[in-house]
Amino acid sequence: MSIKKSFQSDNDIKIIEKKILYQGYFKLIGYRLKHKLFAGGWSSELQREILERGHAAAVLPYDPIRDQVVMIEQFRPGAIGHPNGAWLWEIVAGILEPRETPSEVVYREAIEEIGCPVSDLIHICDFFVSPGSSNETTALYCGRVDTSQAGGIQGLSTEHEDIQVHVVSLKTALYMLENNKIHFAPALIALHWLALHVDEIKASWCI
Numbered sequence: 001m002s003i004k005k006s007f008q009s010d011n012d013i014k015i016i017e018k019k020i021l022y023q024g025y026f027k028l029i030g031y032r033l034k035h036k037l038f039a040g041g042w043s044s045e046l047q048r049e050i051l052e053r054g055h056a057a058a059v060l061p062y063d064p065i066r067d068q069v070v071m072i073e074q075f076r077p078g079a080i081g082h083p084n085g086a087w088l089w090e091i092v093a094g095i096l097e098p099r100e101t102p103s104e105v106v107y108r109e110a111i112e113e114i115g116c117p118v119s120d121l122i123h124i125c126d127f128f129v130s131p132g133s134s135n136e137t138t139a140l141y142c143g144r145v146d147t148s149q150a151g152g153i154q155g156l157s158t159e160h161e162d163i164q165v166h167v168v169s170l171k172t173a174l175y176m177l178e179n180n181k182i183h184f185a186p187a188l189i190a191l192h193w194l195a196l197h198v199d200e201i202k203a204s205w206c207i
Helices: 100-112 170-178 185-205
Strands: 013-023 027-035 046-052 054-061 068-074 086-090 091-097 119-128 137-144 164-169
Touching: 013 185, 027 137, 046 068, 054 100, 054 185, 068 170, 068 185, 086 185, 091 185, 100 164, 137 185, 164 170, 170 185
Parallel strands: 054 137
Antiparallel strands: 013 027, 027 046, 054 068, 054 091, 068 086, 068 164, 119 137
16 A cells, blocks of 8 residues: 655755754754645744654564563653652663664664663554654663563663663553553553564564
């Protein structure tokens, strides 16, 4: 099935001004722009601020033999004030370094964040994290893991990481998903995907 988007090129956007408003741990870019309208013609001038923090990759480590997944728990300043607290249950993820591919990121981050490698990566999807305010995208994968090797407290002290590793059954992870205990978008998407594809994954990886 072929689905054509209404607008597809930079010619559908007129950037009047682009400037750096702030440069620190992240970069904040200010835009003045117009864009084409679905009904024809152009929008009025818009002023928007976009957070540039780089692009990310994430992986859900799954052990098809034990039917377990590896999740991590860590502090997130953006979750301060959330009713369930600022420590989130997540999956392995990291930001792409220059000239680094998404698969290279998840291989590296698995060692750093859960203490063991992943293999047999399956690409799930690519998605924008919050396109109304950020240009960040995430490349999402499922990867095979031996959960007997995962555990402990992991992370790089140089990056101020303090990561608790959790090995849980897929049934437990899906229970947490259904009961609103997981609030990290890549984990939500990946677990929904695995629930739909677990039988074919087991058939493929358990040969």
